[in-house]
Each structure stands twice: as structure tokens, then as C-alpha cells.
Amino acid sequence: MAETEYQNEAVLFSGSVLFLASDRLNLNLSGNYVDSKGALKTGEMPQVPQEVTDNIAAADYDFSSINQYSDLAYAQFDVSVGAEYVLSPRVSLTADATYFDLTDDKGYVYGVETGSFYVVRTGVKIGF
């Protein structure tokens, strides 16, 4: 048994821009970014007593990597861009795309979870 420390840090950023390009066209851009890390500090494990090794010889008492057991490191971001073009007071066209991305530097219970997905949309809006 040894004393250790667990440290968790995260940086979060989010931003958005709305731009009315003209009476008919508006544009938007937004994004979020999160970088989080968690790690155990290496602990000074005590020497296993002779009494234990004499009675339970069949064990590997190397604790040098137990601090890595709960290390986590994620970087995640999403970015979205969209536009709406007004054809008439009652009809407008929309288009947007969103990209999500995750980088997992410390695969853990579920393995390395690095991956991404995107969604592209277009549509027509009618008011009446």
C-alpha cells in the first residue's frame, strides 16, 4: 500500500460566429473543443515483507506500472457550419455540416476509442 495522487485537468473552448451576409443569406459557424487528462502519480510501493514472499512465493511483486492503470487522455472537438438562403418571404433553403472527432491516447476499458463522424444536411423551409 502506498500513497499516490490522482490529477485531472480539462481545457474547454467554445465559440460561435453569426454573419448576416445579406438580406437573403445568413451564415453560422460554431465549434467546441475539450482536452482532458487524468493520471495517477507513481507511488512508492513498500517492499513486500519476507514473511509474505516466503508464504506466497508464486507471485510477481512488480508494481512499477500500476500508476498507469487509470490514465486517461481525450481530445474531442466538433465544428459546425451552416447557411440559410431566403428565396422568398415564405421559402428558404438550408444547408449545414457538422464534424465530430475524438482522439483517445490511452485506450482503457473499451480499447482505443479514437473515431469521428459527420452529418451533412440540406433542406427547404416553407412558412405559411
Add this chain to the structure above:
Amino acid sequence: MKRPFLKSLVVVTAVLILPCLSSPVLSQEEPTYSVWSLWLAGHYTGYEDFHKKIGEFDRGEEGAMPEVKLSYSGYKGDQSWDFFGHFYDPKRASLDLSGRSRDVFSGKVSYRSSYRQRATDLLENLMAREAVDQQNTPGGKMFTYEHENPDADFGYTRHELKTDVQVKVPGSADLTLRAFHRSILEKGDDQKVVSMHCSSCHMVSKSADVDRRTHTISAGVEATAGPVLLSYLGSYRTFKSEAAVPGAFYDTAQHPVNRTLIDEFGSRTVFNGEEVPFGQIPETEKMAHTLKVKTDMGKNGDILGSFTNSRAKNKSAGLEVTGNSGSLKYVVNPSLKTKVIALASLAMIESDEAQIDLPLWRDGLTGGGQDFSWTRYSNLTRTVAKGSAEFIYQPNRKYRLFLSAGYEGIERDDYPYFEAKGKTTKLKASAGGKYRPNSRFWGRIRYSFENIDDPFSPYEQMFERAGTDVLEKLEYNNWYYYFQRDDLRYGSVTNQPSNVHSVELNLNFRPDQNASLSAGLKASLGTNRDTDSLDFERTQLQPQVSASVAPTPMWNLFGSLAYMYDKSNGLAAVAMMDG
């Protein structure tokens, strides 16, 4: 499963609309407004690499999908309706409908569906193997695992239906009836992991159906009589899993390498070498009644009192938790510049004890025959008393100062042991102020301190010293079993602090109508130097800044940046293989 939902939706929608339709015919002069909006669209979803984390709440299927949104908002005279519907894909859709007729009736109904992808615990991070000598030559005792469904895509769909109806009794402006309903259905499948007995050191990943159903209904009445406001709310909630209880074959308990000594190993387990149901989700129900009263005593202040009686039952195990709680809040302005808020509450919770019946341990073997059947008393059985007072002083519109003090006492009847009446006492104090010199700037700061005497912790059983010298042997038996080792056990270490200092600061600057800037900081330091094995310390910091600016009517920009830091110490302990 969808049919009851659709049926409920139709019934509730009819209940919502009928009172509106039954209203008197409106004259043509009454103001009328309505607007429809229809959005016809399509989207394409694509994935790269592992998508079950980043797309945890996505449908999990690549490809194109039509998408529709429909909304309506309108009123006619004193009746109004709003509707919004969105079909995103077959697993995600939403619908909101609300209506109001004069000031007599109002109602809302909403439906949401979503999907959650569940990743699979690979079990690969669990590794242990014995060495047969000090040179780490591997032996036969080792951890093993298997996946019965290695390619499974676990996940479940969640449906939520809510209704909220409010009626003012005609002829009485002071009596209001309210009814609320909420149903949550989750259906799909998920991973369950079976952990075999220690002797086989073996885990098995299985697929289990998910079919969880939660229903809540509430009804109440609110009445005003002069300066007194009275209300009652009754609430009933049920939870049941309709999925079949999964079963697993538990390995035969035997020597992990030689596959011998079946009688010896088996006599230490409750079950082994047989199919056993596992992971059963209990069926539960809860009934609660809440009474509230509020009186306006003019210059003498306001008093708000409440009383709640609740009963929660685990129908599968036949266990109940009952609770009775009451609270009083008194708010008074001793002068135009001062305000006092006093709070007091008392709660008593009683949880049934559970009888754990076990077969005799090592029955028929030398040194065996012990009966370890026991009664598990719950630490939820407790009395909680709280009291606090806050004093607010505002000499003018620019300044406000506040000071508060509070007490919380928790007495657990049967923790850490039967009738022990273990106590945790919390004393809290905080002080702060708000400063607003002009309309462009305001700031606020608050400092809090909390002292916790005897925070909750495990009781002297966390660790075990090496050795056997202090232990007593069983008659005719030279082995030491786990139940003989209590004299070696110690440790009440906890990650609950006994002192907490915290600061919260907010600054806001708005130079003009087109720009704003804010900054804030939350910080806390919690310590506990009263435990026998660890001087616990936890530090948390959370600064943040944000800004928004609209330099011209065409541009609008917003940004925020936050940092979170959390550090605490603890103890790392490694379990010894083979005892």
C-alpha cells in the same frame, strides 16, 4: 412497445384539445394569429474508426435519411396552441404540443426518443498470473475471460412521454388542480459481465436484453385563502424490467490448476457448477405525499412550511424504505436595507434490514460448519436535522453584503454497527458581497467554510496487516480463513473531507450594448487529517472567461474558455493473488 405509446399520445392529445374545442364560439372580432413552418430535409451520416464513444447518442448507422420538422403557433381570442414535431431518424424524434384556453385550462404533452450506443468492455485491462518462483516463471493460476458475443453492437432506444395539465376550477380563482405524467421506456440490449468465484478467476461477457419501464403520475391541488397558500401533491412511481432475467453457468469450484478438491472449494461457495440467474433488476415502486403551506404576514415576513411522507418498496426483495420530513422557511425584512432568511428541517428515514441466509461454511469438513447467516442493517436508516440563517444587508443599490451560518447533523442508527448511532456533524459559514458601481460593471464574491466532524467512511476494515501471529487457529485445522483475520484488519480511510474552504468570484463588464465580457473563478480546498492511514487533501480550481461582441448588425461573435483542475491524494493497494 410503441403501440401503448401511440395510444397514450392520442388520448393525451385529445384531452389537451377537447377543452379548447368546447369553448364558446368566438366572435370574428377576436384577434387571430397563426403561423406554420415546414422544413423538409435530408441528412447523411458517415463514420470513421471507432464511433461508439464520439457518436454515443447517434443511431450508429451510416447512410442517408429524410428529415422533417413541422411547427405551428397560433392564438384565437384567449385560446392558444403551439406544436413542434421533428423526425430525425427512426430512433430519434420529438413532439411538443401545448395549449391554453382562457386562464382556465393549460396543458402540455411532449414525446422524445433517443438512442444510446454502448461500447463493449473488452476485459483486456484485467491481467493477473501467478509466478511459480521468484524468477517470474509463469504458473497455471491466472485470470481468464471470454466474450459470448464478441461482435455485438449493444445499445438501446429511450422513449419519454410527458404530460402536464392544469385546470383552474370554474367560479373559483383560488383553486387549481394539476396532473402530471411521465413514462420512460428503454429497449435494446446491453453487456453484462459474470464474475465467477475466486477459484476459477474467470469472467464471462454476455448479452442481456434491456426492457426497462418507469412510470410516474402525480396529482395535486393548490388553494389560496386570504394570505395563506395551501398545496398538496401526491406522486406514484413504478419501475420494472420486463426483460427476462439472464442466467449464467457458474464454474465448478475446484483447484484452479489441478482441478481437484471439489468438495473443499465447493463447500466455501453458496453455488457453483450450476446455472444461476444474475443481474436481476429489482421491481420498485414509490409513493410520496407532500403538503405545503405559505403565509404572507406582511411586515412580519413570510413563512413556508412543508411536510413529505414517502414509501419506497423493492417488490422483488420485499424491502421498504419509509421517510418523513418537514421543513420551515422564514423570510423577513427587519428594515428596508436588511433581510433575514432562516431555514430548519428534520428528516427521518427508516430502511428495512435484510436477512442474508447462507448454507453452513465448509459443512462436514474439519474446522467447518460455521453459520455466517447475518442481518444487513442499512446505513440509510438515519435522522437528518438542518438549520441555517442568512443575513443580507443592502445599504444602497451598489452594494449587497451577505453572511450565513448553518448546521447539519446526521445520525445513522445502525452504522458502523447495529445500534451504533454514528454521527456526522457539519457546521457551515459563508460571507460575501455584490458590487455594482454602474450599469456597465458588476462583481460578486463569496467565501464558504465547512467543518465536518466524522464524515462517512468505511469502518476499520480497509486493509490487512501481514502475518498470522495474533490469530487463533481452528480446532483440528491449521489453515487461517478470511473470517479469522479480523484482528489483522484496520483502516477507516476516506475521501470525504473534514474541512472545506471554497471561494467563488464573478466579474462582468458590459461597455456598451454590443459587447460583454465576464470572468469567474471557483476554487476549493478540502482536507481530512483525522483518519488513521491518510492525510487526505483535494484541490479544485475552475477559472473561466467568456466574451460576446456584435461589432456591426451583421456580425455576432461569442467565445468562452474554461479550465478545470482537480487533484486529490489516496492510497494504492494491490490485492495479493492466491490470498
